[in-house]
Amino acid sequence: MALALENVSKHFGSLVAIRNLSLSFDVGSIYSIIGPNGAGKSTVVNMIAGSYSVTSGTIRLGATALNQLPKHRIAQLGVSRTYQNLRLFDGMTVLENLEVCFFPQSWLTFLTGAKRLSKAERLEICHACLAEFHLSDVADVLAGDLPYGRQKILELARAFVTQAPIVLLDEPAAGLNHTETKDMAAMIAGLKREDRAIILVEHDMDMVMSISDRIDVLNYGELLCSGTPDLVRTNERVQEAYLGTTEELDDIRKLAQSRRAQGGLRANAGIVRH
Amino acid sequence: MGNSVIARRLGLLAVLALCVVLLALVPYLPSYYVRVVDSILIYIILAVGLNLVVGYAGLLDLGFIAFYAVGAYAYALLASGQFDIHLPFIVILFIGAAAGAIAGVLLGFPVLKLRGDYLAIVTLSFGEIIRIAINNADDLTNGPQGIAGLDRASLFGLPLTTPVHFYWLLLVLAIIVCGGVYYMERSILGKAWRALREDQDVVRGLGINTTTLKLLAFALSAAIGGAGGVIFGAFQRFVSPESFTFQESLLVVLIIIIGGVGNIVGVIAGAVVLVVLPEVLHFAAQYRLLIYGVVLVTVIVLRPGGLVSPRFNLGFIIRKVRTLWLSPSKT
Numbered sequence: 001m002a003l004a005l006e007n008v009s010k011h012f013g014s015l016v017a018i019r020n021l022s023l024s025f026d027v028g029s030i031y032s033i034i035g036p037n038g039a040g041k042s043t044v045v046n047m048i049a050g051s052y053s054v055t056s057g058t059i060r061l062g063a064t065a066l067n068q069l070p071k072h073r074i075a076q077l078g079v080s081r082t083y084q085n086l087r088l089f090d091g092m093t094v095l096e097n098l099e100v101c102f103f104p105q106s107w108l109t110f111l112t113g114a115k116r117l118s119k120a121e122r123l124e125i126c127h128a129c130l131a132e133f134h135l136s137d138v139a140d141v142l143a144g145d146l147p148y149g150r151q152k153i154l155e156l157a158r159a160f161v162t163q164a165p166i167v168l169l170d171e172p173a174a175g176l177n178h179t180e181t182k183d184m185a186a187m188i189a190g191l192k193r194e195d196r197a198i199i200l201v202e203h204d205m206d207m208v209m210s211i212s213d214r215i216d217v218l219n220y221g222e223l224l225c226s227g228t229p230d231l232v233r234t235n236e237r238v239q240e241a242y243l244g245t246t247e248e249l250d251d252i253r254k255l256a257q258s259r260r261a262q263g264g265l266r267a268n269a270g271i272v273r274h
Numbered sequence: 275m276g277n278s279v280i281a282r283r284l285g286l287l288a289v290l291a292l293c294v295v296l297l298a299l300v301p302y303l304p305s306y307y308v309r310v311v312d313s314i315l316i317y318i319i320l321a322v323g324l325n326l327v328v329g330y331a332g333l334l335d336l337g338f339i340a341f342y343a344v345g346a347y348a349y350a351l352l353a354s355g356q357f358d359i360h361l362p363f364i365v366i367l368f369i370g371a372a373a374g375a376i377a378g379v380l381l382g383f384p385v386l387k388l389r390g391d392y393l394a395i396v397t398l399s400f401g402e403i404i405r406i407a408i409n410n411a412d413d414l415t416n417g418p419q420g421i422a423g424l425d426r427a428s429l430f431g432l433p434l435t436t437p438v439h440f441y442w443l444l445l446v447l448a449i450i451v452c453g454g455v456y457y458m459e460r461s462i463l464g465k466a467w468r469a470l471r472e473d474q475d476v477v478r479g480l481g482i483n484t485t486t487l488k489l490l491a492f493a494l495s496a497a498i499g500g501a502g503g504v505i506f507g508a509f510q511r512f513v514s515p516e517s518f519t520f521q522e523s524l525l526v527v528l529i530i531i532i533g534g535v536g537n538i539v540g541v542i543a544g545a546v547v548l549v550v551l552p553e554v555l556h557f558a559a560q561y562r563l564l565i566y567g568v569v570l571v572t573v574i575v576l577r578p579g580g581l582v583s584p585r586f587n588l589g590f591i592i593r594k595v596r597t598l599w600l601s602p603s604k605t
């Protein structure tokens with residue numbers, strides 16, 4: 001199954017957040033979308049998932065045009081996601097956060113029970129998923145009570161538990177410390193599968209460079225460059241647009257260091273370390 | 275295992291036995307008290323039903339009493355001389371529930387896109403529209419005079435006429451409704467409702483049609499309201515629009531808020547308090563609304579979550595009883 005954006009644009013009033021973007025993603029790979037803050041990365045994710053309508057253009061999953069469908073239909077077709085800012089069900093337990101993903105998706109399934117997982121099957125899948133994401137010990141803890149790092153992992157687990165073929169991850173490592181980011185990178189790399197496309201929006205360049213099969217660089221809503229990590233790393237336009245001039249580069253480096261010291265957000269400038 | 279466990283088990287048995295004895299003694303109370311208990315039970319049924327929408331799905335419905343009216347008028351029209359139709363009570367009970375559910379879906383379709391305050395306002399208006407429509411549909415409902423002389427109900431050959439008869443019926447129904455809602459709360463449907471209450475957009479992102487989910491809550495809760503209305507009609511043997519004013523909707527919402535939103539035990543406590551209080555203070559009958567207001571403000575200031583803590587719910591009680599019985603060493 002392939003996901004394709006064909007000439008997609010998104011305007012917010014007079015602001016053009018995405019301009020004529022065409023990209024395609026096939027199962028079996030990890031794709032990263034990078035670019036400075038405000039480049040339009042989250043907008044792309046939101047359009048694919050149906051949270052934002054597209055202003056023009058088409059988004060297709062296989063032969064189906066997604067951009068006319070309501071959000072829950074898109075999810076049913078196999079697109080799942082995480083959010084840039086955590087959006088767990090805080091008042092529900094970790095296990096319940098996963099269980100609810102298996103709510104019967106149509107009246108027919110709900111009423112007849114056809115194709116519907118039994119409670120035992122559902123719990124088995126969820127427990128297996130918790131084990132895979134090292135969350136078994138907190139299965140019955142309220143999601144809101146978990147430490148931030150584990151909340152991020154739970155949101156990841158929720159995106160994968162239904163085996164969706166298209167998984168969108170919007171900054172899964174935002175706010176994580178160095179070790180946690182490394183673990184997160186390893187975890188995501190381990191989730192790569194033949195029948196699944198992972199589309200990652202991320203600022204941490206170590207992570208992006210190490211696990212991506214292809215990197216798409218956005219700048220002011222336009223595709224600047226697209227290719228393997230090696231290609232992107234050496235691309236001059238990327239260096240310029242993404243990192244600015246050499247003086248700016250120094251500033252960014254400093255900023256990055258101070259942010260890292262605070263354990264805050266990953267800086268945009270992670271790329272300079274390569 | 276030891277004396278303390280045995281003592282606690284005995285204590286538990288004593289509590290259970292006490293409950294059963296108290297419930298069994300109600301019929302021997304003077305008629306007035308039986309009526310109060312009946313009233314409590316009706317409001318428990320209504321509030322547990324409305325709680326599906328308010329407490330679980332997180333949608334404030336201020337027109338709930340409309341469904342109660344639909345049920346009551348279903349009985350009035352189908353078991354009286356009005357059109358000389360005399361269906362059996364049990365049949366009308368189901369018709370009333372179904373009519374309530376249909377009314378719930380009809381209300382739900384247009385309004386479920388609304389959120390928060392807007393939803394509250396529209397549902398409030400809906401409640402009033404139903405009441406006014408009943409008031410004006412003279413040919414069908416006799417308008418403000420209401421319909422009197424409704425059939426005496428009977429169930430499986432047993433007469434349903436005295437408050438004691440209705441006590442048993444309401445008790446059974448209240449247990450069924452509480453049990454059913456508790457089961458739903460624990461099912462995946464209940465989890466989806468809770469998730470919906472927390473973040474509707476994320477729920478949609480999980481592939482769940484949130485409109486369906488809300489409609490289901492509306493329909494189920496309205497069905498319970500409709501069934502309650504049928505019993506009310508059969509009990510009073512008289513219906514008129516007066517019984518279904520906004521005040522009644524408000525009372526049911528207050529029961530939920532004062533008892534504890536989303537908590538069956540809380541709702542039961544709320545119903546007891548709000549039904550008994552005006553009876554105790556009946557000398558101040560004209561201040562009824564004022565009393566509700568004072569109680570509401572007091573509860574909100576002192577116990578914002580309601581009288582009963584969210585942790586003290588039916589699940590907690592059942593777990594407690596179970597562990598004490600099966601593996602007392604853990605407690």
Ligand SMILES: Nc1ncnc2c1ncn2[C@@H]1O[C@H](COP(=O)(O)OP(=O)(O)O)[C@@H](O)[C@H]1O
Pocket residue numbers: 012015017035036037038039040041042043044
């Ligand atoms: N809902 C919205 N309304 C208005 N403007 C928005 C909205 N979402 C994003 N934008 C704008 O679109 C641009 C791209 O934003 P976004 O996709 O969030 O960037 P990022 O690449 O940092 O994820 C920004 O200028 C942002 O202000």
Ligand SMILES: [Mg+2]
Pocket residue numbers: 041042043084
């Ligand atoms: Mg973003």
